[in-house]
Amino acid sequence: MDLRQLQAFLAVVEHGGFTAAARATHTVQSNISTHVARLEKELDAVLIDRSTGKATEEGEAVVARARRIESELISIEADVSSLRGAPRGTVRLGIIGTTARWLAPLLIDRLARTSPGIRLVVADGTSSTLTRRLGDGELDMAVLALPVDDPDVQTTPLFDEDHEAIVPLRHPLAAASGVSTLAELARYELLLASPGTAFRREIDEAFRRQGLVPSAKVEVDGLRLLASLAFQGFGVAIVPATAAPGWIGGDWERIAVDGLNRRTVGLAVRRRGRLSAASQTTIDAATHVISAEVRNVPGLHLIQPSS
Numbered sequence: 001m002d003l004r005q006l007q008a009f010l011a012v013v014e015h016g017g018f019t020a021a022a023r024a025t026h027t028v029q030s031n032i033s034t035h036v037a038r039l040e041k042e043l044d045a046v047l048i049d050r051s052t053g054k055a056t057e058e059g060e061a062v063v064a065r066a067r068r069i070e071s072e073l074i075s076i077e078a079d080v081s082s083l084r085g086a087p088r089g090t091v092r093l094g095i096i097g098t099t100a101r102w103l104a105p106l107l108i109d110r111l112a113r114t115s116p117g118i119r120l121v122v123a124d125g126t127s128s129t130l131t132r133r134l135g136d137g138e139l140d141m142a143v144l145a146l147p148v149d150d151p152d153v154q155t156t157p158l159f160d161e162d163h164e165a166i167v168p169l170r171h172p173l174a175a176a177s178g179v180s181t182l183a184e185l186a187r188y189e190l191l192l193a194s195p196g197t198a199f200r201r202e203i204d205e206a207f208r209r210q211g212l213v214p215s216a217k218v219e220v221d222g223l224r225l226l227a228s229l230a231f232q233g234f235g236v237a238i239v240p241a242t243a244a245p246g247w248i249g250g251d252w253e254r255i256a257v258d259g260l261n262r263r264t265v266g267l268a269v270r271r272r273g274r275l276s277a278a279s280q281t282t283i284d285a286a287t288h289v290i291s292a293e294v295r296n297v298p299g300l301h302l303i304q305p306s307s
Helices: 003-015 018-024 029-043 057-083 097-114 127-135 182-186 198-209 223-231 277-296
Strands: 089-096 118-125 141-146 153-161 163-168 189-193 215-220 236-240 252-256 263-270 300-302
Touching: 003 018, 003 029, 003 057, 018 029, 029 057, 089 097, 089 127, 089 277, 097 118, 097 141, 097 223, 097 277, 118 127, 118 277, 127 141, 127 153, 127 263, 141 153, 141 277, 153 277, 163 223, 182 198, 189 198, 189 223, 215 223, 223 236, 263 277, 277 300
Parallel strands: 089 118, 089 141, 189 215, 189 236
Antiparallel strands: 141 263, 153 263, 153 300, 163 236, 163 252
């Protein structure tokens, strides 16, 4: 087994076939096929389904570890370069979409000014998707909603975020200065997150504690889309505060909701492996930005590091 075999195998998986992998890696298909065949012989297993170009069950097990190996190789190169000067290398950062709206521009700007040798690749997604990608080695770190139910992932809380209601101006609730109980929201059909998501479970549990059940007008997989429907007047949506940034105009109003817990957003990294110098610099920059800017984002509350 050698690195060329693993790289060829990953190329087939990521590009959906041997021909596409050869094209993406600027080689001939016979080279890709040879490397994958030798890897399969070494492991005594078929890793690629030749009829589909997709990984078999055994192949999927190899994918996760191969990506981690590839990530460590990139980190080795970045660390050696960093010892000769300022941190250098590529850092792959996942951020949940609502947080990314305000954090990503500020972080990109700070790194450009303080660490120009770092190339930041930002991916947005749900907390569950980012956790999986982090575990598979596709990401170096992620900013996501806590808690994370994965023993291989280590997390650090960063800030708490209020849950609020976005209310179209023509809706009866728009005249209220706030919602004293969830019973008022329960009188109306709501735009809700999809069942089974962590955010929806939090909402359902909050209503249940008061003996209520929320009525769904529509259920949406994606908090930004959920907020957008409320902005356009389709109904009242319960969302995290950052899903309704102040710079978005329109005929809608933000209303505080009593009875809903805040959600905690934190930083997640893999427990195994060592962070590259570039990754640690990016974490330091993100922590600095969050500490300085959270107070300027309505609905966010900084969590002070424990001593």
